[in-house]
Every structure is written in structure tokens, then in C-alpha cells.
Amino acid sequence: MSDPHAPDEESPEPPPETELPEARSRRWQLWRSPADQPTWARPLLLATAALAGLAYGWGIANAGVETFYGAAARSMSGNWHDFIFGSFDPAGTVTVDKLPGALWVQALSLRVFGFHIWALVLPQVVEGILTVLVLYHAVRRLAGPVAGLAAAVALAATPITVLLGRGNVSDSLLILLLVLAADATSVALSNGKLRWLLLAGVWVGLAFQAKMVQAWLVLPGLAAAYLLAAPAERWRTRIGHVVAAGVVTTLVSLSWMTAVSLVPAHDRPYVDGSTNDSVYSQVFNYNGAVRLGGKPLTPVAGPIAPFLVTAVEDRQILNFASASVKPSWHRLLSGPFGLDGGWLLPAALLSVIVALRRRRDRDQQGEPARRDPGRRDPGRQATARRDPIRAAIVLWGGWFVVLAASFSAGTYLNSYYIAALAPALAGICGVGVSLCGPPPWPLRVRLTMLVACAACLGYGWYLLGDAALVPAWIVPTAVVIFLVAAGLLLLAPALQERLGSRGRLLIPVLACASVIALPASASATVVARGLGPFDTPFESSQISEATTSFAATWPTLTRFMQAIEQQQGGHAVVFGTDTSAQAAPYILASGLEVLPIGGYLGGVPAPTLATVQSDVKNGSAELFLLPIRPASPDPRVRWIEAYCTQEPVARTARPIQFAFYRCPQSAQAAPTPTGGG
Secondary structure (H helix, E strand, C coil): CEEEECCCCCCCCCCCCHHHHHHHHHHHHCCCCCCCCCCCCCHHHHHHHHHHHHHHCCCHHHHCCCCCHHHHHHHHHHHHHHHHCCCCCCCCCCEEECCHHHHHHHHHHHHHHHCHHHHHHHHHHHHHHHHHHHHHHHHHHHCCHHHHHHHHHHHHHHHHHHHHHHEEEEHHHHHHHHHHHHHHHHHHHHHCCCHHHHHHHHHHHHHHHHHHHHHHHHHHHHHHHHHCCCCCCCCHHHHHHHHHHHHHHHHHHHHHHHHHHHCCCHHEEEECCCCCCCCHHHHHHHHHHHHHHCCCCCCCCCCHHHHHHHHHCCCCCCCCHHHHCHHHCCCHHHHHHHHCCCCCCCHHHHHHHHHHHHHHHHHHHCHHHHHCCHHHHHHHHHHHHCCCCHHHHHHHHHHHHHHHHHHHHHHCCHHHHHEEEHHHHHHHHHHHHHCCCCCCCHHHHHHHHHHHHHHHHHHHHHHHHCCCCCCCHHHHHHHHHHHHHHHCCCCCHHHHHCCCCHHHHHHHHHHHHHHHHHHHHHHHHHHHHHHHHHCCCCCHHHHHCCCCCCCCHHHHHHHHHHHHHHHHCCCCCEEEEHHHHHHHHHHHCCCCEEECCCCCCCCCCCCCCHHHHHHCCCCCCCCCEEEEEEECCCCHHHHHHHEEEEEEEEEEEEEEEEEEECCHHHHHHHHCCCCCC
């Protein structure tokens, strides 16, 4: 019989109607699941990603943005010199006090679309959506599509994930790159090919550009999973692969830092966060060791501007509520950190227990064959070692444990930092769901799921005790879902059979809905209230007002900067001010040069006093906005206060007060004051 697929030159062309089904099939290929996955996998995953994108992107035109990072991104979008070196201000005086990896993406968005709040936040929305998609694949490779979809849903429902996607902080890119690294590691665990483990090292190295040393904290989990479950039988081979990936990670991580260090100091901005203009000092001291043992504002580059200290003490800074929580072993289990990302901890813990018990049961089943040394089965041992479920638990559990321990011990912790725990927590919960197997479930599985539902509901109820504004509908809704799910879980098998195959699907669906009911409700309130990374679900209106959206003040700041620029004529510097923190909203609103004296905290020696005097002498700078209460000991500020004319008070935010100083060109000849400021 001839092959029906063989070409036949004499056969006529098929009529157009026969091509329509194939064309329609190609159009729908993006929606349809691949052949190796259930038909429901891709549609549900894409629906989950779409809902996540809607939550992240809702109202981004009025999103609450961090002005310091936003100002740096706008400055970097103006020219390629500032872009490459991560300059904070348009004139390239000082850098941002972090590595600029995430800001590069934001700056490119602003360069393409122009300056808009939505253009600044758009990269984080895209990164959040991609993280949901990649997490599905990373978990599915080891635990199956059910686990992957459950992990994606859990991640999308976690409030801190939604909060993070609605702002402009760098953690969203960090998390995407680390999940890509976990995905590459999962592939390496499946096929044993070194190139995938090396790719994981590249992803971690790129993540280092976004959040520095924090990116390396996932390496123990990735390495442990590979050493345990990689296909290579010899320990020496697996260790060699891990070492090679570590070398790649180090090279990629340090590449930009090394390149910048080789550029002469006069050809680049001064490195903020250092006293010696060293990006290595910025990364490993200011953003490394100090984070573990310092205070929220630790002087590593000279005296801190006193008005910043006052702002901290008077709670006039963003995220103070979480930054002031003391280090402890239970730091992440309650308060703002628990409300942000702790909802699924009971389900994750139970998943780990079930997975380890499953492994123990399998080991016990193979024990008789191992009691006789002469009957050792290398194949059985290799299979036990390479158990993908155990590998997944080690990978995601190692990620979670190391990061959680670091966050619990670190002195300074913004609440959005713990977003890095969310993928690991979701991955563990996804593995736990896969261990239940397909319904109908035996009694043991149903009782385990019932315990998970009850524990998550009880823990969520406990977390709500730290909340200020909890809508009245949230707890009753969660309780009703739990009661319905519990009733279905406790049904006798005979009664479950009467539900039919589709009816029985309600049992796992409602059980999972019961677990995520409270975090999903918290995420819904986040979107409804327009909150962002510096907020916490159910926070008070007073705290929300303290994190007022920059978009609300943008028109006022823009008009102010336009008026000042017109008054200043041809001055290259519209005005100077004490610290980059003070200059940030003005640069973000206008894109004009506001000279930041002393970097983010005020302690770096850039610009120098001689530079300030030179700028005044040659007419580049004339106006300075400085705090007059509390007074600053900075010699640059004292010189301006002593030899320039103070104008009427510009702004009062008790107990902090600011005033403008106008400096005539003749002030440059005045000596440097030596007395107190």
C-alpha cells in the first residue's frame, strides 16, 4: 500500500477548503497544549498568566514608584554614557547605589516610549508575567504539569508578587532570572547535559547585576539538587559540573564590575556607597556585609545627612513599618512580612513532610533487596537517588531555607525583599499537589489535603490579626470555601462516584481554592486600593497616604521645575541639594540636572567642595535647596550656608525644614568654613 504522505507530482493541487483546517490549527497552536502535556495545561497556564498580568498592570499609569530608582532610570535613558555606568543624575556626578542591571531594562523602556509612569513600570509587569510562565515549566519538568500549574497559580495569588509587579524596584528582574536558573537546573537534572547547568550559572550571574549578592543565595539549593539527583553516577563528575557552573556564575557576576573598575575615575560617575570610588566596595560592603550587621542607615561612606536620620526616626520614609522589625527566627511569620508572603507556609511545610515520607516509604519497600550486600542493585539505588520529587524538594526547599535564614538574620529588610521567597514557596506547594495523585483520592490523601486547607485558613486568620483594614467579606468567603471543600473531601468513595468524573474534579479544585482563598483575596485588595511594592495588604490609610503615588505629585513637581529652570536661565545645574534622596523626585519629574551632594546618604565625597565652588564660579550652579533644620555638618553644605544668601523657607515637613540658598559667583573666593554647621 502506498504511503499517503508521499509527494505526488501529478496529483492536482488541493482545493482551498482543505487548507483551512491546517491554517486554523496553526492559529490555535499557541493556545493548545503540547503533545506531552494534558489538553488543559496550556489554556489554564495562559489564563493564569493573563490574570496575573491584569493584576500587575491595572492602573500602572498612576503606579506608586520609588523615586530614587526612577530618577536613575530617567537619567540613564538620556544618554549612553549614563546608561552604561548607571548614573543617578543626568550630569553623571554619582552612580546609583546598586548595580544597574534592572535599571537598564527600565531605561530602555523609557528610551523607547518616552517618560511615562506606565513606561517605567511596564518592564516589571512583563517580568512578572514571564516569571509565572517560567515557574510552570521549572516545576513541571520534575513534578509534572499538575504541580507546575499549581505553582503558577500559587505564585500569581501571593500578595507580595502582585505588589512587586506594580512598581519599579529591581527584585522582579532578579526573581525572573533566578527562576530561569532553576528551570535550566531542572533540565540538567533530567538530561545530565552540562550546558544546561552552565546556562543556570549564566542566569544567576545576570541576576547578580540586578540585586548583587542576594542572587547567589539560591546557589546552595541548585547545587544540592544537582549533586543529589544528576544523571552522572560518579560524585567527582557531578562536583566538577557544579564547580564549572560556579566559575561561570562568578565570571558573569563580576564582569560589569571589573569593566567599570578599569575605566579611569575621571571618565565615569563616582561610585555611590563607597569611600574609595570602588564598585566592589559598593557591592560587597555597602550592599553586602552592612546588610547583615548594620542599621537601616549605616555610615559606610562618611557621615549621613542628619535630615535623613530625622526622617527615619520620624517615620517619614517608605516601608518603615517593615524596616523596623527586629531580626529573629520568627521575623517572617507575622506582621508585614507574613501578610506579604507567608500565607502558604503551612501547605509548603506539609508538602515537604509528605514528600520525605513518600521517599522513606519507597526506601523501605526496597529494603529487603539491600540487606544482602551480595544483592545490591545499582539500578535501584540510582533510581532512588534520582527521584525527581525529592530533587524538586531539595531545589526549591534549599532556595527557600537559605533566603529565609538570611532575611531573618539581616538587620535591614524591606518587605518587598521577601518576594524572592514566593517562587520557592509556590514550587514546594506545587510538588505537594502533585503528590496527591489523580482523583478519586484515598482517605489518607483526602485527610492530608483537609489538614492543609485547615492549616492555611487558621494561619491566614492569625495573620489578619496584624492587619488594619480587612474587608468584611474576606473571612466569611474563605470559611465558606473551606467548608464546602471539607465536605467534599470527607464524602465516602461511593458518594464521590455519584458525582461523575467531572463532578469529582470539584474536589481538588475547591481544596486548592480553599488554600489560596485568603492570599488571593489579599491580592485583590492590593489591586483595588492601588498599592505598590512599599505597601502591605490591609494596611491602614495613614500608611497608604505616606506612600502616595508619585503620579499624584508629578504635575506639581514638573511645574515647579519648569519655573526654576526659567529663573535660572542658562545654568547647567537647575539647583543642587543635599543627597541623591532629596534630588530624586525633581530629577524624576523633569529629567533635568539637580546636583546631588554626597550621594544617596550624603556621605560620599562627590561632588567635592572644590567642584561645588568651581560650579558656582563658572556659573554652572547658583541655587541650592538645603535642610536648615536639622543642620548638616557636611563642609560642602556649611560653605553654601555661610557664603550664600538664604531665601525664604521653601518647604517644611516638621521637624525637617528646607530653604533655598542663592550663591553669587563671588562666593567662590570665600574660604571654607571650619566651624560647626
